[in-house]
Amino acid sequence: MWKLADRVFYGWVVVAVFLVIGITLYGIHFSFGVFFKSIEAEFNLTRTATSTILSANLLLAGLCSFVFGWALDRYGPRLVVLLMAVFTGLSLVLTSLTNSLWQLFITYSLLLALGTGPTYVVPMSAVSRWFDKKRGLALGLSSLGIGLGTMVMAPFATYLITNYSWQTAYLVIGLMAWVVAVPLTRLLKRDPREIGALPDGAKIKDTEQPPERETSQPAQHPFLSIVRNRNFWIFACIWFLFAACLFLIFTHLIPHLTDIGFSPIEAAGVVSFVGAASIPGRLLMGIASDRIGRKITFMISTLLQAMAIAWLIWAHSLWSLYLFALVYGFFYSGFGCSGAALISDTFGVKNIGAVFGLLEIGFGIGAAAGPAVGGYIFDVCGNYKDAFIIGMLAMLAATLLVVMVKREAPRRKEV
Numbered sequence: 026m027w028k029l030a031d032r033v034f035y036g037w038v039v040v041a042v043f044l045v046i047g048i049t050l051y052g053i054h055f056s057f058g059v060f061f062k063s064i065e066a067e068f069n070l071t072r073t074a075t076s077t078i079l080s081a082n083l084l085l086a087g088l089c090s091f092v093f094g095w096a097l098d099r100y101g102p103r104l105v106v107l108l109m110a111v112f113t114g115l116s117l118v119l120t121s122l123t124n125s126l127w128q129l130f131i132t133y134s135l136l137l138a139l140g141t142g143p144t145y146v147v148p149m150s151a152v153s154r155w156f157d158k159k160r161g162l163a164l165g166l167s168s169l170g171i172g173l174g175t176m177v178m179a180p181f182a183t184y185l186i187t188n189y190s191w192q193t194a195y196l197v198i199g200l201m202a203w204v205v206a207v208p209l210t211r212l213l214k215r216d217p218r219e220i221g222a223l224p225d226g227a228k229i230k231d232t233e234q235p236p237e238r239e240t241s242q243p244a245q246h247p248f249l250s251i252v253r254n255r256n257f258w259i260f261a262c263i264w265f266l267f268a269a270c271l272f273l274i275f276t277h278l279i280p281h282l283t284d285i286g287f288s289p290i291e292a293a294g295v296v297s298f299v300g301a302a303s304i305p306g307r308l309l310m311g312i313a314s315d316r317i318g319r320k321i322t323f324m325i326s327t328l329l330q331a332m333a334i335a336w337l338i339w340a341h342s343l344w345s346l347y348l349f350a351l352v353y354g355f356f357y358s359g360f361g362c363s364g365a366a367l368i369s370d371t372f373g374v375k376n377i378g379a380v381f382g383l384l385e386i387g388f389g390i391g392a393a394a395g396p397a398v399g400g401y402i403f404d405v406c407g408n409y410k411d412a413f414i415i416g417m418l419a420m421l422a423a424t425l426l427v428v429m430v431k432r433e434a435p436r437r438k439e440v
Contacts, residue, residue: 035220036155039102040167042212043148046106047170049205050113052178053198054141055171055300057082058279059182059293063191068126072280076400078126079276080393081134083268086142087389093143094150094382101215102151109147110206113140117199121192140202142389146381149365154216154374157224161319165311165362175300183293251380256371259429260364261387263327266423267360268391269398270330270416274337274353276396281409285341295346302354310359311366319367324427326363329356331420338413367430 057079065075097105116136123129148167156163178198185194217223251257275296282292314322333353340346365381372380399412 038212039155040152040163042209043152043167044170046206046209048174049202050141050144051171052174053113054144055175055275056178056182058276059179060191061280063186072403073400076276076396078129078134080397081130082138083272083392084389085135085138087386089138089142090146090385091382094146094378097147097150097378098376102147102213103210105147106213107210109140109143110202112136114199114203116140117195121196146385150378150381153369153377155224159225160369161311161314161366164365165307168307168362169304171303173304176297179293179296183289251383256430259426260368260384263423263426264384264388265391266419268388269395270419271357272392273395273399273412273416277399277409295350298347298350299354302351303358306355306358307362311362314363314366319363319370320430322363323367324424326356326360327420327424327427331417334413334417338410
């Protein structure tokens with residue numbers, strides 16, 4: 026029987042699966058800004074109250090990522106991603122039926138956190154196990170779904186809201202999550218050992234035993250070894266700052282643009298262009314992390330994000346907003362793949378799901394804080410200027426923290 030693995034390293038199949046699933050799940054994860062004003066008007070809410078729906082979702086997403094990261098190490102990606110797809114579809118279908126605010130906190134904040142919360146942890150952890158020398162490229166390719174999902178989902182959801190209703194939009198998108206993601210989970214495998222190979226497709230000779238995981242250190246619970254590592258706390262702070270800034274932008278960008286006079290379609294176009302710019306960003310910054318080093322690529326990403334947000338504060342013409350979208354989209358995406366590669370290199374892949382899962386707790390706290398702070402500042406000041414300044418300063422602080430990361434001594438390769 027013909028086997029795909031005989032001609033193409035199966036790691037690239039895993040990458041392709043996560044790319045396609047990511048288009049749906051990441052698109053949903055970053056789409057709340059499109060629905061923001063519809064939900065605000067439907068339930069007669071303030072910006073702060075509307076923002077807390079997403080903030081609760083993102084806070085819970087961090088906790089869910091921790092659990093799903095641990096589950097990935099223990100049970101493999103197939104079961105974990107299947108559960109994510111099921112919860113995502115269920116969340117949006119139920120959200121389309123809500124008629125009060127408290128129900129949204131259950132259907133959207135909680136259930137969607139279970140579905141899309143681990144959309145960074147699971148692909149980054151799973152793909153890292155399949156590659157070593159080409160890790161940056163593989164992570165960049167697998168995360169292209171973030172950009173494609175943002176680029177596709179924002180205008181698609183806007184079309185559905187404009188022509189039907191926000192409830193219909195959530196129902197359609199929820200059904201899409203089931204149709205696309207559930208069947209593809211059957212193609213996922215745990216790691217190269219499952220097909221008798223090594224990372225990057227190297228073959229194991231018949232007389233050669235698969236390499237063992239690192240055993241030179243005294244055995245201890247993986248969570249203890251992680252949290253005792255100085256680098257972990259540096260990364261946790263970086264993840265908190267990045268998440269607060271990222272979700273401040275994605276939640277309030279469309280409301281900000283419509284507030285200053287642009288139509289919902291024009292505003293959705295800018296967000297869509299952020300997603301479009303992230304596509305080459307993930308690929309090229311992933312390659313750069315393989316060529317010029319993870320750390321320098323990571324620092325370039327954080328610094329250029331800060332510069333883009335500074336530009337956004339003063340941007341009031343459509344061309345200037347598209348320039349912001351180009352720079353911000355390219356470099357925020359570069360942060361994700363280069364950061365994941367640096368973390369995998371620093372901690373190894375033996376317990377990489379647990380590492381990413383623990384970091385996502387900090388990410389979730391930051392992601393919850395960003396939209397809430399943005400909504401509060403708008404309610405007090407009537408605009409987002411101060412909120413965007415805080416986002417810019419957060420990314421400058423993240424740049425300084427990257428300098429403090431100390432790479433560990435090279436260890437034996439793990440699979």
